[in-house]
Amino acid sequence: MSERATLQTSELILDAAEAIFAADGDTNASLRAITAKAGVNIAAVNYHFGSKDALIRAVLERRMGMLNQERLRLLDALEAADEPPRPSQIVDAYFGTLVRFASSRDPHARAFTVLIERIVTDPSEFTRAIVAEQFAHVLERYREAFYRAMPQVPRAEVTWRFQFMLGATSYALLGTRHLGPLFGVEEPQQRALDLLLPRLMSFLLGGLRAPLPESDQQDRPT
Amino acid sequence: MSERATLQTSELILDAAEAIFAADGDTNASLRAITAKAGVNIAAVNYHFGSKDALIRAVLERRMGMLNQERLRLLDALEAADEPPRPSQIVDAYFGTLVRFASSRDPHARAFTVLIERIVTDPSEFTRAIVAEQFAHVLERYREAFYRAMPQVPRAEVTWRFQFMLGATSYALLGTRHLGPLFGVEEPQQRALDLLLPRLMSFLLGGLRAPLPESDQQDRPT
DNA sequence: ACTCGATTCAAACATTCATTTGAATCGGGC
DNA sequence: GCCCGATTCAAATGAATGTTTGAATCGAGT
Known part of the structure; x- marks a missing residue:
């Protein structure tokens, strides 16, 4: 065989x-x-x-492709609609996909979510480069989608808020197993993940639509 | 000698x-x-x-004490005032302290900020236990301060939003050196940190004060 | 001037790791 | 029924790690 x-x-x-x-x-x-x-x-x-490095790369590439595919599919659908996509729809397409991935019944998918979130903050240049290389074009498309959906907000501001949303989501996913004890939160695992998405969405949208900080005139228009 | x-x-x-x-x-x-x-x-x-483990513990404890001290000092001051502290003041006392620490001219303090943020998401049970043990009582006091400052919001909701804020702040700090390239953001380091705090504050407060997710009646009052 | 505990140092130790090797094993194609 | 490339395996290799050792060095107290 x-x-x-x-x-x-x-x-x-x-x-x-x-x-x-x-x-x-x-x-x-x-x-x-x-x-x-x-x-x-x-x-x-x-x-x-x-080699071990090649194995790491293979593990990462195997699943990042799935995430990218789903995220691009949803964004394509949004942009193909009659009305331009609203920020909340873009947020759901990007972050909802990840949370649904993490809530999946498939334990492999759940393990991978923890793995990918950890690698983003990893010290190793090698693994971060792989993730960056794989995610770059999807991030780029979503960033531009946010720019178009929020034309009144300076682009630098949108970029930062995107990054803040990534962080909040990362802790939301890691948190149920890593940070939970630190807070004394003890909800059953699966139930916590089911309740997580609406909670996270409210928070992300609240942050994304927050008033701009005072005296933040960008002095260097790009 | x-x-x-x-x-x-x-x-x-x-x-x-x-x-x-x-x-x-x-x-x-x-x-x-x-x-x-x-x-x-x-x-x-x-x-x-x-041992190496004892060295790790010593490195962490040396600086976490500073953070704890400053955070408790600010919270004490807020709670000693005539009016009860508003959420924005609590957010600034907790997260502002960290960002100011990260913006410090002292390169040791800056290095430590990256270190502590990484450890929270670390796989190692050992280091996370140290951080949890050192931060636990400060987190507890801030959590209760948020409960009191937002009595109309269910406690579970406040806890989650606290955790989301921790994640957003973590990425904000790690981001300027780790995630930056991933976004193509290329602001000078120090300037980025100076602009960071007001941007982050707007986002955190927007998220913290966001409307509650629909149909989220907690069914199990504690 | 000398002594003694505290500190430094070069060297060695035992363990773990990723990787390589070369023989053994498998199974489809003639 | 046999052969040969693909695959598996136990064992060895060499490098890197945390830790220990025992001698050398230092410097304050007498």
């Missing part, structure tokens, strides 16, 4: 790596732990992927 | 560790790199601190 087996072990490794990277971090996770969880030999990683 | 020298090398190590932990992450940073930067012998770490 030369071909079936290859796919089998490759995906066994990818699944195990996804889970262990999410739990322990990418540099902290050892190939021995990953291959043990996958039930394959250590050398299989280098045979199928070439 | 038995006593002077001890303080000297201890603090040389702490300063170097702070910088390298912030740059590379705590598990990723090696004692050899730290002691090389500090200009001391490798064994000095174990002699003065006992």
Whole structure:
């Protein structure tokens, strides 16, 4: 079974790596732990992927494509409509997609959400570069969609608020398992995720539509 | 110089560790790199601190105390006033303190800000436990201050919004060096930090005061 | 001038890691 | 039924890590 087996072990490794990277971090996770969880030999990683770095890249690229695809699909639909999309619709297309991904019944998808959120704040130049490279064009399209939907707000202001929204969403997702104890919040996991989206949406839109800070005339129009 | 020298090398190590932990992450940073930067012998770490873990704890505790002190001082002042503190004042006392810390001219303080923000999302149980243990009582006091300042908002809602604000602030601080390239934002570092606080404040208050999500009657009053 | 505890230092130790190696094993194509 | 490329495996390799060791060095107290 030369071909079936290859796919089998490759995906066994990818699944195990996804889970262990999410739990322990990418540099902290050892190939021995990953291959043990996958039930394959250590050398299989280098045979199928070439190196640990290549494995990390493969794990990330496998799922980021899904996120990108869904986000672009929703944005295309919004922009194809008669009326120009409203900010709340863009926010839902971008952040709602991620939260729904995190709320998925698929434990692999849930693990990946934690992984991707962590990597954005990671110190490793290598992993952040992968994420940036994969997300760049989607972020660009959404940023421009926000610009068009909020023409009265200076672009620098919109960019910052986009970034703030990313942070709030990141903590919302990481929080249910990492920050929760810090707050004493103890809602059941799945229920917390179900309630999360409307709560997060209210907050994001409130922040996005907040009055501009005083005396913030940009002095350097781009 | 038995006593002077001890303080000297201890603090040389702490300063170097702070910088390298912030740059590379705590598990990723090696004692050899730290002691090389500090200009001391490798064994000095174990002699003065006992272990790498103890060094990490020492680095964190040294500065978290400052943050806690300032945050409690400001909150005490607010609560000692005639009128009860308004949400915007509490937000400024908590998040403004952090941003001002990050905008400090002291490069050590700036490095520490990045370090602490990273650790909150770290996979390592060990470091997160230290941060949680150090911050717990301050978070608790601020959370209750928000409860009192916003009696009409359900407590669970306030807690979540507090957490969203933490995330937005975290990305605001990490962002100027990590996420910036991802957006193509290229403002000079210091100027970006000066403009950051008013921008962040508008966003946080907008989110905090946003209308409640529909159909969010809590069904389980605590 | 000397002694003694505190501190520094170079070297070694034990462990863990990613990666490589070369033989063993598998299974479809002739 | 046999062969050969693809795949798996146990074992070894070499580099990097935190920690320990024991001798060398320092400097205040007498």
